Amino acid sequence: MNQPPEAPFELDELPFHLRLAAQALGAGLDFLQARHDGSWEAGRRSGLKEALTGTAKVEPQLQQVKLILGHPDAVHHRPGKEESLFGHERIPVTGEARASMRADCEKVLGRNAQPTGEQWKVILSMSPATLMTGGAGTGKTRTLLFRALMLHRYLGIPLDQIQILTFSREARMDLAAELQELFGLFGVVLTNDACLRIVKTPRSCLLSQVQALPELASVIPFEVFGCSPADNVSLSDGRPFEAALGTQQRDEMARCLNHLYRGNKRFSELYIALWSASLKLPHLEVDDEEVVKRAPMGWKLSEFDEELSDAVERLWCSAKAWPLDGITAQRKSFMLRGRSYNTHGYIPQLRMHVVLGFDRSEGPSLKRGPMAQMELYKEVAVKRTLLQAYFPETLIHLDSYQDAIHLAEALRNLAKAAPVFSYALKGDTSPVPLLDSFNTTAALLDSLGLEVASVASKTNFLPGDSDALYVELLGVYWQALERHLLGLSSPVIPYGRLFAMFGGSHSTGIRHIPNEVIGQCRHLLIDGAEDQTVPVASWVRAVISEIRRREMQRPVNRGLCSSLTIAGDASQWVFGSYGASPRLITDFDDLFPCPVPPTRSVLSESFRSAQPIIEAGYNLVQSLGTGSVRAPKAVARLAQDSQRVQMIGDEPHELQSVCDAAAAKGHKVLILIDSEIDKAWVGAAVGDRIRNDRAQGGKGIRVREFHKAKALEADVVVMVGDPSAGVSSWYRNQLYKLAGFSIGGDAMPGDTVSHGEALRLAHVAVTRARLRCYWFPNRGVDAGRTASVLGGLLPGLFEDRR
Known part of the structure; x- marks a missing residue:
């Protein structure tokens, strides 16, 4: 037997000359990519031997492993939380029901008036959650009514389990009439009262739930407190986004204010400080355009200021408006940029200086003296501008005899009665009475889903900003007002508080509502979802969740399902500045989680406007990032003679010509206005024509506000x-940030909402037109931030004739 060759020497064991030769030979073998057979065989045998040795050592260890019996280490497992608002049941829309409804629609409506495929998708949806979107004129409301018809007429769901919610009282009345007409076509006869029980606003629906509780049966919403319209059914709808106060509301607010003013020292101090801020002459920066223009004249008038002060004071004394109680009548000289100017008095209680101005009742041609080159009222205006820019202390500039008398009366009664005054938050167009302002701001906070009392602690202001006083005052006052209203013979509660009680995230009030009342919302259909508020969305969630919770408690609930159908268009979201939010549409999946995939349908055919009108309206909103991704297409029957939107100047005869041309063709005209100035301009241009039309019983011309289009x-x-x-508002931007409008980290969400709303108002206005649209935009207040400027109007869609 051949013996294995002797193992080779280690390289380090060889003599130097042999080690050198071995290294050279090894390098050569590597270069030639060859091998030395003996060395390779020796390495192979060595590797096998080591492998066998290692296996032998492992086997005994494997035999020592013990079998471990029993449960592994304890882990605490908790059940998950069911997040879905709906069960797994689908709405049982059978093939027979589908065929029957389609056949009846063809027989009743005719082949050319059938719902489109996109509309049928909504009408026959089997999912508990359905979202329908579409541009103006695409038939969203009509489709929603067909959906209600399918639920009742073809699936047998009782009418007392179907609730349709719409935006306003006017929309409710119109929708109820349309429901009555449509159901009648299919053999379902409904009375007007029955329709109004099916069609409601969120406010009236909530109020019916609240008043179903014995302890709240007589509750009155503050928004309609003291109102007594002939139509009591509609009273509960309130006036969404219309915060005008009635006599009884104002009386109770004033009574609460004065009680708080006399009994709460901190409140009275804040109130007087805010009153002082409202009286203070508004500050102008030294580089303001008005200051730069008037300053040269003002510096020259310095040498005549004593004479000017005397002339003005004589007028006030002649009018018996000077001196006044509470105001120390004494001259004091101040140096402004090295020049001397005089004040007329000082109010110790408010620590404010007084300068008398020029009352409008005086003749405009008056001068301070025969040598004066400028009328007195102009010199007073120039001095006023300098004081606004350079006066170092707090100053009141009295420009009206009547206002001065009211000021003296308020000072005289300051210890026992709260002064009545107006205030403008930064960004507001003009001051309004404080109680009206409080009511409007509280309504905005309620709409945004913010607690009025706690907002002050979540906002911040620059030092000296009087808006900080306003916010703190409102928080204290509104708490006192709500307590005051609850103490009346019939409890009065603002809608914001009612929504918080029955729809808030921590509210349990909805659990006490009787089944027959909350069951009316088992199948909920919401129209105009883009202009509902945050509390409405929370309340809808609470209602659906409560219905499901009750069904889960029943031993048998087979066949009982609930559904939600939402219709809206984020491009028509026009009440964002009042606190409305399109999140019912944009956050549909998050708000209404459903185990069954929701049905979504985008209506893409417009049955109202001609294509040029549709494209022009879409051009205004396509940059906003909400709403339809493309403009709807006009159906074939609307391919009539049409034209681009006509941009016209400020000439009244142009409006007269438009109305004449429309009347000649028998066309209806809708005039939309943006302000009271616009209303007066329309009245001067075509007021007689409108009044004559009304006198003859016609409605050929209607005038409405943009927000009501x-x-x-x-x-x-x-x-x-x-x-x-x-105008940008620091305060409103903070509110909208708190309410969750800061999409993408937007630092000024309030300004963003206002920007988009201007464009969407114009979009909605344009898309009301079937054939023609004319635009007189020159009456805009802010030429830099108006819809016609922000919209980037395409010449192919808008023809500028100005």
């Missing part, structure tokens, strides 16, 4: 005015 349409639409994005 939705749900209207006409052959010809005339837009008078230019919706404005307004």
Whole structure:
């Protein structure tokens, strides 16, 4: 037997000359990519031997492993939380029901008036959650009514389990009439009262739930407190986004205010400080355009200021408006940029200086003296501008004898009665009475889903900003007002508080509502979802969740299902500045989680406007990032003679010509206005024509505000005015950030909402037109931030004739 060759020497064991030769030979073998057979065989045998040795050592260890019996280490497992608002049941829309409804629609409506495929998708949806979107004129409301018809007429769901919610009282009345007409076509006869029980606003639906509780049966919403319209059914709808106060509301607010003013020292101090801020002459920066223009004249008038002060004071004394109680009548000289100017008095209680101005009742041609080159009222205005820019202390500039008398009276009664005054938050167009302002701001906070009392602690202001006083005052006052209203013979509660009680995230009030009342919302259909508020969305979630919770408690609930159908268009979201939010549409999946995939349908055919009108309206909103991704297409029957939107100047005869041309063709005209100035301009231009039309019982011309244009349409639409994005407001931006409007980290969400609203108002106005649209935009207040400027109007869609 051949013996294995002897193992080779280690390289380090060889003599130097042999080690050198071995290294050279090894390098050569590597270079030639060859091998030395003996060395390779020796390495192979060595590797096998090591492998066998290792296996032998492992086997005994494997035999020592013990079998471990029993449960592994304890882990605490918890059940998950069911997040879905709906069960797994689908709405049982059978093939027979589908065929029957389609056949009846063809027989009743005719082949050319059938719902489109996109509409049928919504009408026959089997999912508990259905979302329908579409541009203006695509038939969203009509489809929603067909959906209600399918649920009742073809699936046998009782009418007392179907609730349709719409935006306003006017929309409710119109929708109820349409429901009655449609159901009648299919053999379902409904009375007007029955329709109004099916069609409600969120407010009236909530109120019916609240008043079903014995302890709240007589509750009155503050928004309609003291109102007594003939139509009591509609009283509960309130006036969404209309915060005007009635006499009884104002009386109770004033009574609460004075009680708090006399009994709460901190409140009275804040109130007087805010009153002082409202009296203070508004400050102007030294580089303001008005200051730069008037300053040269003002510096020259310095040498005549004593004479000017005497002349003005003589007028006030002649009018018996000077001196006044509470104001120390004494001259004091101040140096402004090295020049001397005089004040007329000082108010110790407010620590404010007083300068008398020029009352408008005096003749405009008066001068301070025969040598004066400028009228007195102009010199007073120049001095006022300098004081606004350079006066170092707090100053009141009295420009009216009547206002001065009211000021003296308020000072005289300051210890026992709260002064009545107006205030303007930064960004507001003009001051309004404080109680009206409080009511409007509280309504905005309620709509945004914010607690009025706690907002002050979540906002911040620059030092000296009087808006900080306003916010703190409102928080204290509104808590006192709600307590005061609850103490009346019939409890009065603001709608914001009612929504918080029955729809808030921590509210349990909805659990006490009787089954027959909350069951009316088992199948909920919401129209105009883009202009509902945050509390409405929370309340809808609470209602659906409560219905499901009750069904889960029943031993047998087979066949009982609930559904939600939402219709809206984020491009027509026009009440964002009042606190409305399109999140019912944009956050549909998050708000209404459903185990069954929801049905979504985008209506893409417009049955109202001609294509040029549709494209022009879409051009205004396509940059906003909400709403339809493309403009709807006009159906074939609307391919009539049409034209681009006509941009016209400020000439009244142009409006007269438009109305004459429309009347000659028998067309209806809708005039939309943006402000009271626009209303007066329209009245001067075509007021007689409108009044004559009314006297003859016609409605050939209607005039409405831009914000009230939705749900209207006409052959010809005339837009008078230019919706404005307004002025930036630090306070409102903070509120909208708190309410969750800061999409993408937007630092000024309030300004963003106002910007978009201006464009959407114009979009809605344009898309009310069937054939023609004319726009008189020159009456816009803010030429830099109006819809016609912000919209980037395409010449191919808008023809500028100004």
